[in-house]
Amino acid sequence: GLALTFGQMGVINMAHGEFIMAGCYTAFVVQKVVSNAAVSLLVSLVVGFLVGGLLGVLLETTLIQRMYHRPLDTLLVTFGVGLILQQVARDIFGAPAVNVTAPPWLSGGVDILGAVVPKTRLFILLLAVVCVTALAAMLTYSSMGRRIRAVVQNRDLAETSGISSRRTDVTTFFIGSGLAGVAGVALTLIGSTSPTTGQAYLIDAFLVVVVGGLGQIKGTVIAAFALGLLNSFIEYSTTASLAKVIVFVLIVIFLQVRPQGLFTVRTRSLV
Numbered sequence: 001g002l003a004l005t006f007g008q009m010g011v012i013n014m015a016h017g018e019f020i021m022a023g024c025y026t027a028f029v030v031q032k033v034v035s036n037a038a039v040s041l042l043v044s045l046v047v048g049f050l051v052g053g054l055l056g057v058l059l060e061t062t063l064i065q066r067m068y069h070r071p072l073d074t075l076l077v078t079f080g081v082g083l084i085l086q087q088v089a090r091d092i093f094g095a096p097a098v099n100v101t102a103p104p105w106l107s108g109g110v111d112i113l114g115a116v117v118p119k120t121r122l123f124i125l126l127l128a129v130v131c132v133t134a135l136a137a138m139l140t141y142s143s144m145g146r147r148i149r150a151v152v153q154n155r156d157l158a159e160t161s162g163i164s165s166r167r168t169d170v171t172t173f174f175i176g177s178g179l180a181g182v183a184g185v186a187l188t189l190i191g192s193t194s195p196t197t198g199q200a201y202l203i204d205a206f207l208v209v210v211v212g213g214l215g216q217i218k219g220t221v222i223a224a225f226a227l228g229l230l231n232s233f234i235e236y237s238t239t240a241s242l243a244k245v246i247v248f249v250l251i252v253i254f255l256q257v258r259p260q261g262l263f264t265v266r267t268r269s270l271v
Contacts, residue, residue: 001179017198023184052181097192213261
């Protein structure tokens with residue numbers, strides 16, 4: 001999701017973590033209505049996408065559309081929006097963390113090469129693969145995806161070709177923010193939900209997009225797997241906090257050598 005709103009549109013959306021948090025609370029509310037945990041999870045994934053997407057559209061139409069090509073302004077504004085959303089969550093659900101019950105078929109683990117991997121994490125991995133595959137297929141083969149890529153590469157030329165850049169911007173923000181909502185629903189399977197849940201994942205998401213290369217879905221996927229595995233291996237022999245620091249230092253060194261990331265967007269622009 002962040003690869004679209006940040007990597008492709010150039011918008012530094014610091015409220016992206018709060019869209020994840022909204023997805024978490026969506027799963028919590030849906031489970032209050034639908035008692036069956038399995039059905040609740042499936043419904044939550046759809047509703048979470050819609051909730052996150054609509055929040056993104058609301059943010060884009062009210063604030064972001066006035067601040068394209070002003071990244072520092074979008075950073076400050078969306079940071080403030082994120083704080084507002086956190087307070088709204090506290091007012092509605094309270095400050096204490098809440099929990100969502102996972103379906104029975106996701107309980108336990110699977111033995112993989114001698115290591116027991118929880119089924120919930122395997123489900124999240126499968127969900128991520130499905131979402132990324134669907135997103136890549138949409139950007140490559142659908143007319144909507146071609147419009148998005150055209151606006152990203154050359155907005156003025158796309159508009160002269162009859163493409164509505166405003167509609168494309170809103171659609172892109174809806175999809176990117178909707179995926180954040182789906183991520184929030186998935187995260188309820190492995191931990192509790194609080195108003196600050198999304199902040200724990202926001203910085204890692206930005207690092208993944210920057211290392212992978214702005215606007216590059218394949219780079220985002222490779223960077224996500226590489227940084228995740230690297231962090232896990234370092235954390236295994238040290239501590240979680242020290243692993244974060246070491247990975248961050250390695251990322252800084254990598255960006256000094258290759259500031260454009262793993263992949264770059266090829267355009268016909270002379271600029």
